[in-house]
Structure formats: structure tokens, C-alpha cells
Amino acid sequence: MKFLNTAVFLFLMLAGQAQAFKSPVSWRFKINYLENNEAELVFTARIEGDWHLYSSTLPVGSGPIPTSFNFEESADYKLVGKVKEGVAKEEFDPNFNMVVKYFGKSAEFRQRIRMLSSKPFVAKGYLEYMVCNDETCLPPTAVDFEFQIVPPQPKEETQLPVEKDPINYAASRDTQASEEVLEETTSADDEMAMAPDEAVSEEVTTAQLTTxxxxxxxxxxxxxxxxxxxxxxxxxxxxxxxxxxxxxxxxxxxxxxxxxxxxxxxxxxxxxxxxxxxxxxxxxxxxxxxxxxxxxxxxxxxxxxxxxxxxxxxxxxxxxxxxxxxxxxxxxxxxxxxxxxxxxxxxxxxxxxxxxxxxxxxxxxxxxxxxxxxxxxxxxxxxxxxxxxxxxxxxxxxxxxxxxxxxxxGWLNSVKVVLGFIELALAFKFLSTADLVWQSGILLREYFILIWIAIGILLTIYLLGFYRLPHDSKSEKIGVGRLMLAVISLSFTLYLIPGLWGAPLKLISGLTPPMWYTEAPLGKSTTAQHSVSEYIEGAHPESCPHGLNCFHDFDKGLAYAKVVNKPILLDFTGWGCVNCRKMEEKVWSDPRVLSKLQNDFVLISLYVDERTPLPVDQQYYSEILGQKIRNIGNYWAEFQAKHYGTNSQPYYVIIGHEDLTPLNKPEAYNTNIEAYLAWMEEGISKFRSLPKK
Structure with a gap:
């Protein structure tokens, strides 16, 4: 078992530490949108150790290769001026027998462009650079770059500050693209063309995320x-x-x-x-x-x-x-x-x-x-x-x-066996999380509860002495402590049984799969106080708590909210978020809360762990999260961190139709139903007091 023992220890102690090989220079790309249909493409280099990256102004052929930027020709934009760079160090280099200009630790280059097209386009090309230290130089390296540029649209009304093209979440999950919500939503979508952020200083860094x-x-x-x-x-x-x-x-x-x-x-x-x-x-x-x-x-x-x-x-x-x-x-x-x-x-x-x-x-x-x-x-x-x-x-x-x-x-070994049963039950919690993220439907709520009931029965009869395991000592009688544990185990097992027929099981909410993840239609339970009264195009009651008509696509939810003139409740959540399930099963299940979610809000649930990949041309690097945005979940995680300064779930924000500013203080994990109701009422009141257009 030595190999297993060592592997297990290293996994627990070093999980999350593994890092891929890093080259001496890593590049980050960013767009700053300016006035007069201009934008600034920013190239930022991070340079490790004592390596040097050379200036773009060095003469070609007389020493180290200068950093250069090569853009593909396009009718969508034109370059304005030359590349500008930060302040470089300048000193004599005995290796090249000349004075060179170079950057250490970091470097920044900026290229201004004028946008000639009103439609989104791509500015791409490659940059070439060379790095050296006091002992050696590396061969010249070429790096491809690509900027997804969204020209600002005419501002007929206030635009929402989302930095990328709106993502059609529903279409990425369905086999066919959804139809528009109502005929009126077509014009609403056109009005809400989204423009990138112009003020770089407004970006939220990881260090600024709040609690x-x-x-x-x-x-x-x-x-x-x-x-x-x-x-x-x-x-x-x-x-x-x-x-x-x-x-x-x-x-x-x-x-x-x-x-x-x-x-x-x-x-x-x-x-x-x-x-x-x-x-x-x-x-x-x-x-x-x-x-x-x-x-x-x-x-x-x-x-x-x-x-x-x-x-x-x-x-x-x-x-x-x-x-x-x-x-x-x-x-x-x-x-x-x-x-x-x-x-x-x-x-x-x-x-x-x-x-x-x-x-x-x-x-x-x-x-x-x-x-x-x-x-x-x-x-x-x-x-x-x-x-x-x-x-x-x-x-x-x-x-x-x-x-x-x-x-x-022998009682010590009995404690260890009891912990073994608990570990076995918790193991299925992790299997359930993987199943939920993939939406594979293998471990539905009923199956999960049935497995826990079986484990509870086995634990109960073990505590009552009906069987022994290898290291157990013989015992002719059962102690008071062991009997009390058996009573607790049996009581908990009996508590689980009604969950097979839709009981909410609030005591363990968050550990079990959500109530909608079930064989029952729309996840309705016998205690549910809600039924879907109408089908709304673009909503997903089959994957929303209590069969609510929630949206997983921000744009469709926004368009529908404008049509029905209701405030938006942004629900930042996750398939594997335990506290999200607790809120849905302990707070949202209250008839008063459920009624407001159904009748007074447009619910938009954004899953930060959704694995659906983004198209390659929409993937980009996020300075806020410090990682590449590769899938829908990454996109919503950055969206939350950028605009609301937090990356934790659950997180609830009530907004209007004109921008992403919260109408009242956002709410997080709080199982106080009365407080949550008061928060919802405040948001509704603030929305109704907004000036009408």
C-alpha cells in the first residue's frame, strides 16, 4: 500500500499546486475603447527572473532582435501611428558590444487603431520577440494574438457595460437555437446592444473581491x-x-x-x-x-x-x-x-x-x-x-x-467504522456534484436518497451489534453511547424516507441533489406550492428550482423583463454549490418567497461552473480571474467578479433594465426567510420608483 499511501498524501497536501511549465515571458492582451471610434490594443509582458525583453525601437540587424508587432490587413480597421512602449532601460551590453534598450520584469506596448466597421470584428496577427540573460539568449519567439473588437453602437438608451459579445447560453445547451421570447423582444434585443467598458480603472482585481x-x-x-x-x-x-x-x-x-x-x-x-x-x-x-x-x-x-x-x-x-x-x-x-x-x-x-x-x-x-x-x-x-x-x-x-x-x-474501532459509513455517504455527494455539472441524469435525487437510506440502515444494525467487521472486538452487550448513536442513525434514516416521494428534507438541503433533479416532472414535490402556469420561450423550468421560469441566458432574460416590466433577480449559482441548494430548499421553498419569484421578478440564474465550452473565437484571458475564459461558467464567474466584486455563490442581485447597478444591497447566503422577503420587497419598491421611459 506504500504507493497508494504516498499518492493519497501528496494529493491532499499538494492539490492545486501543480503548475504547467512557464516560459520566461508571458503575454496578456487587453482592449481600451476610446472616443471617436478608436481603440487601444494593449500588449503586456511579464518577464521572469533576470531575463531581458528588448525594445521595439532597436535597429534591426545590429544586435538583439527587437520586439515587433505584425497585423493582418483588414478593411475593418486601420492602424493609427506606431506601437508605443513604456520606459525601457538603456545600458551597454558587452555580449552585443553595443548600447541596448530592454525591459526587465514587465513591459507594455500599445497600438491605437481606428474602427472602420460598425459590426464586431477580429484584429489579429503575431508579435515576435527575443529574450536574453547575462549568460545566454533564447531563439526568437512568435506569439499569435487576436482581439475580439465590438464597436460601440449608437446610444439610443443607456447601454449595459458587458465587455464581450452577449453569450447565447440557451443555444449552447439546446440542440436547436431558441426562438425569441415575444415579437417585441426582437426590437428590445436590438436596443440592448452591449458596449465594452471604457474605463480600465473600474475593473475589479482578485484582491478586491469582497466578503x-x-x-x-x-x-x-x-x-x-x-x-x-x-x-x-x-x-x-x-x-x-x-x-x-x-x-x-x-x-x-x-x-x-x-x-x-x-x-x-x-x-x-x-x-x-x-x-x-x-x-x-x-x-x-x-x-x-x-x-x-x-x-x-x-x-x-x-x-x-x-x-x-x-x-x-x-x-x-x-x-x-x-x-x-x-x-x-x-x-x-x-x-x-x-x-x-x-x-x-x-x-x-x-x-x-x-x-x-x-x-x-x-x-x-x-x-x-x-x-x-x-x-x-x-x-x-x-x-x-x-x-x-x-x-x-x-x-x-x-x-x-x-x-x-x-x-x-474496541470502542475506538467502532468510532472509526462509524466514520467509515459517514465517509461512504459523503462520497456520493461528490459523485452527485460531478453528475450535476455534467447534467448526465445518473444520480437523480431519488437514487441518492435511496443510497443514503441503505447506508443508514447498515450503520444502525452495525451499532446494534447484528454483525462485526474485521477489527471489532467481541462484545456481549451494547453500551449506552452506542445505543444512543443507533437511535440517532435510525431516526435520521427514517427522516430520509419521505424524500423518495418529494419531501424537501431541509435538514440536509445542499447535500442532496436539488428537488428539480428528479424523475418527477419539473421536479415538483408533493409539498410544492407552485406550478408553472405558462410556458415562456427561452426559460428553463426543467432545470430551475421548484419549476420556476428562470433564464440561463442574460440577454433573453433582460429582453423578457423589459416586455413584462419586472425587475431582474440575478442568481449567481453553481451546479455543485451546496449553499445554493440550501437557499433554494430552505428559503425559496417558502410560499411567499416562491410567489414573488414567480410573479414579481424575472429570474436569471447564471451557473459559474457550467462546462459548456465557448467558441474558440470568443475565448479570452481574464485579468480579473487570472485565467483564460474557456466556457460559459468562466464567463459568468468573471461577469460576477467584474461588476459586483465577489466570486462566491450564492449571490443575489436585483437590477433594473438600464444598467447593472444593484437597486439595493445584494444578498448572499442567508437562511432568514423574513430578511430575504424584506430584501425582495425593497428591490421591488426601488424598481417601481425608477423614472419611466
Whole structure:
């Protein structure tokens, strides 16, 4: 199992860190739209290490190759002047025996053009450059560039600031393009031709993404969940027996009580530094957008499904997952040094020795927290490590408390088996996420609930002693604690059964597939207070909560909103977003909220993890997200970050028809139904007070 053990450890510790090979120079392209039908094409180079990129003004043939830009001829535009560049360094280069002008670290070049066409067009060509350092030069390199240019349209009314061509989301998902909403929407679409942003300074960077009150509430729940995960890990056979060993270590190392308490505090802090530090490194290297994409990537979810099944089988006693013994021995030897360094390595030894029990729990917590960007994993791992550190710190500081601990025994293995059942149930959560993102219809809501019911029954009869697993000890009677767990398990299993016939199961909302993802028509349940009264062209009730007529295409939703004169409720969501499902099943299911969503708003649900690829000619690099926009989900994620300064879901914004400015403060994850209703009422009131055109 050494190969598996090492692979699992590296996956958990290094997930998100893998990076592709980077050349010394990377290029970014951007468009600045100016007045008088002019635009500025911006070429930005990032230069690594001590490499030099040479100026475009160097004479050709007398030294290093200058940076040059070659545009394909086109009747749609013409160049205005020559390429302008930033301030270059100028010094004598002994390698070329001449004075050269070059850029280090970064360089920027700008080419102004005049747009001759009123229709969207492409300006493309290639640039050529050469880089050298003090020892060597690389061969000249050519890079193709392509700018998707959308000339500004006559402004008959205020235009929405969307930087690319509107994306026909519905057409990308359907086999045939949808018809227009109503005849009037044709003229409405023409009126709403979208122009790019002109002010570059208004762009939102990743560092500016904000945290809303709803996110704080979600992070609180994540902290509590992670803290409970740490307590569960504490009661496993890999961790619990380490408590007396730790107390023995500190008893020998400490000369008096004060030193013992001081060493215990350092030990507890070291545990937290280890877990949180590794997590911080992973998240900082990957970035918040990558963390969110990681958590909703179907292939990653499938991999976690397989890993959790393996972990569950290990917890059941089929095999043991351990790290290479050499790692543990080295850490243990380092802990014998004493002092702060010795205490730190004692904590490191604990992390390595307990990995077979804590690894699956850590992996699950981290994956659940990835959708929270950088903050989510840090908050989750702080909760986990704090729960793990507090008992060790207290018992190391007060050794006499050991007498109050229960003795190690077969109950520890029972705890591990119970965690195995929990891991197995959570594994299907990851399989469900992959299924939802792909919309493959394999793990529908009824099937998911049925699997959980089966797991609950098996756990209940295990706790009641009807069967034993390989490492279980013989027991003629069942303890009170075990009996209480059996009661809880049976009660939870019985609670799940009505879900097979459409009960909302609000207690676990977000974990199960949404209520519309079902064999029942439009996902209607027996408790639903809503029925679709009319078919609206371009809406998707089959993939919207409670059968609502929601749009997945912004332009069609906007056009329909103008026809019916209703405010727009933008719903930034995701197929794999747990908190989105909780809001839909706990808040949107309320008859009052549901009535407003149906009658008072035009709902536009934009899925940031939608995998439908964009046409190649519409793909581009986003400075905001720090990645290439390749699919519909990437596009909506950038749309949200650019205009609303956040990349978390769920996120709700009420807007009018003229621009993207929120009519009131946007709402995030908040299961307070009364507060949500008040927010909706405020948005409706603000919309009605807008001046009529």
C-alpha cells in the first residue's frame, strides 16, 4: 500500500499546486475603447527572473532582435501611428558590444487603431520577440494574438457595460437555437446592444473581491463543521492513544509546572501552524478562482468520490493507509532535540502518525471548503486543528486529567467504522456534484436518497451489534453511547424516507441533489406550492428550482423583463454549490418567497461552473480571474467578479433594465426567510420608483 499511501498524501497536501511549465515571458492582451471610434490594443509582458525583453525601437540587424508587432490587413480597421512602449532601460551590453534598450520584469506596448466597421470584428496577427540573460539568449519567439473588437453602437438608451459579445447560453445547451421570447423582444434585443467598458480603472482585481454578510454566516457554519470534524478525528484509534504518549513526553521535558504549561501551549500552537500553514500554501498558490473551480470540477469530484470510497473501506478494516515509516522516524528523531524545535517536530510526528485517520477527514473538509476561495480552507482547517490541539494542550498542561479519560479499547474501532459509513455517504455527494455539472441524469435525487437510506440502515444494525467487521472486538452487550448513536442513525434514516416521494428534507438541503433533479416532472414535490402556469420561450423550468421560469441566458432574460416590466433577480449559482441548494430548499421553498419569484421578478440564474465550452473565437484571458475564459461558467464567474466584486455563490442581485447597478444591497447566503422577503420587497419598491421611459 506504500504507493497508494504516498499518492493519497501528496494529493491532499499538494492539490492545486501543480503548475504547467512557464516560459520566461508571458503575454496578456487587453482592449481600451476610446472616443471617436478608436481603440487601444494593449500588449503586456511579464518577464521572469533576470531575463531581458528588448525594445521595439532597436535597429534591426545590429544586435538583439527587437520586439515587433505584425497585423493582418483588414478593411475593418486601420492602424493609427506606431506601437508605443513604456520606459525601457538603456545600458551597454558587452555580449552585443553595443548600447541596448530592454525591459526587465514587465513591459507594455500599445497600438491605437481606428474602427472602420460598425459590426464586431477580429484584429489579429503575431508579435515576435527575443529574450536574453547575462549568460545566454533564447531563439526568437512568435506569439499569435487576436482581439475580439465590438464597436460601440449608437446610444439610443443607456447601454449595459458587458465587455464581450452577449453569450447565447440557451443555444449552447439546446440542440436547436431558441426562438425569441415575444415579437417585441426582437426590437428590445436590438436596443440592448452591449458596449465594452471604457474605463480600465473600474475593473475589479482578485484582491478586491469582497466578503458579504451571508458569506460570513456560511464561514461560521464551516468553522463549526470543521471543529466537529476535529473532535471526531480525536476519537479515532490513530489519535486517541497519542494523548498519554504526549503527556509522558512533556512530563519528562518540563522541569516545573510553569514550563509544562508553556510547552503545552507551544505544542498546541504548533499543531495549528502545521495544518493551517500547509493549507495556506496550497490556497495561495492556486488562488481563489482556482479553488472554486477545483471544488466544482467534475473530474476532481470523481477522483474524490473514488478516494473517499477507498478511505471508507480502509476504515471498515480491509486495509490500513499509512505514510512511509521513514517519514515518521525522521520526525520522531527530530522531536528528541527538545526546546521549541523539538516540540514542533513532536506535533509533526502526531500529524504523520495520525494521517490514516485524519487524512480522509481533512481531505473531505478541505474539498468542501474550496468553494469559499482562499478564506474557506483556512477557516475550515483552523476549526479542525483547534479541535485537535485543545485536548492535547490541556492534557499536556494538566497530566492529572488523564485519569478521567476512558481506556482505549474496541470502542475506538467502532468510532472509526462509524466514520467509515459517514465517509461512504459523503462520497456520493461528490459523485452527485460531478453528475450535476455534467447534467448526465445518473444520480437523480431519488437514487441518492435511496443510497443514503441503505447506508443508514447498515450503520444502525452495525451499532446494534447484528454483525462485526474485521477489527471489532467481541462484545456481549451494547453500551449506552452506542445505543444512543443507533437511535440517532435510525431516526435520521427514517427522516430520509419521505424524500423518495418529494419531501424537501431541509435538514440536509445542499447535500442532496436539488428537488428539480428528479424523475418527477419539473421536479415538483408533493409539498410544492407552485406550478408553472405558462410556458415562456427561452426559460428553463426543467432545470430551475421548484419549476420556476428562470433564464440561463442574460440577454433573453433582460429582453423578457423589459416586455413584462419586472425587475431582474440575478442568481449567481453553481451546479455543485451546496449553499445554493440550501437557499433554494430552505428559503425559496417558502410560499411567499416562491410567489414573488414567480410573479414579481424575472429570474436569471447564471451557473459559474457550467462546462459548456465557448467558441474558440470568443475565448479570452481574464485579468480579473487570472485565467483564460474557456466556457460559459468562466464567463459568468468573471461577469460576477467584474461588476459586483465577489466570486462566491450564492449571490443575489436585483437590477433594473438600464444598467447593472444593484437597486439595493445584494444578498448572499442567508437562511432568514423574513430578511430575504424584506430584501425582495425593497428591490421591488426601488424598481417601481425608477423614472419611466
Amino acid at each position: 458579504s454578510e451571508g458569506e460570513k454566516s456560511s464561514f461560521t457554519g464551516l468553522f463549526i463543521f470543521s471543529f466537529l470534524g476535529g473532535l471526531a478525528a480525536l476519537l479515532t484509534p490513530c489519535v486517541f492513544p497519542m494523548i498519554p504518549l504526549t503527556v509522558s513526553y512533556f512530563t519528562k521535558q518540563s522541569q516545573n509546572r510553569a514550563q509544562g504549561i508553556s510547552n503545552a501551549l507551544i505544542y498546541g500552537l504548533s499543531i495549528m501552524v502545521l495544518y493551517v500553514g500547509v493549507t495556506y500554501t496550497i490556497t495561495r498558490l492556486a488562488g481563489p478562482a482556482a479553488m472554486n473551480a477545483f471544488s466544482t470540477n467534475p473530474y476532481v469530484n470523481l477522483l474524490f468520490f473514488a478516494l473517499l470510497v477507498i478511505f471508507a473501506i480502509s476504515f471498515f478494516g480491509a486495509f490500513e493507509i499509512t505514510l512511509p515509516s521513514s517519514w515518521v522516524n525522521k520526525a520522531d528523531s527530530a522531536s528528541e532535540r527538545g526546546g521549541v524545535i523539538g516540540i514542533f517536530f513532536m506535533a509533526f510526528t502526531l500529524a504523520l502518525v495520525s494521517f490514516s485517520c485524519t487524512g480522509p477527514i481533512i481531505g473531505t473538509l478541505l474539498f468542501e471548503a474550496f468553494s469559499g476561495g482562499i478564506k474557506g480552507p483556512l477557516i475550515g482547517m483552523t476549526g479542525f486543528s483547534l479541535a485537535l490541539a485543545i485536548p492535547f494542550t490541556l492534557f499536556a498542561a494538566f497530566p492529572g486529567w488523564l485519569n478521567s479519560l476512558p481506556r482505549s479499547g
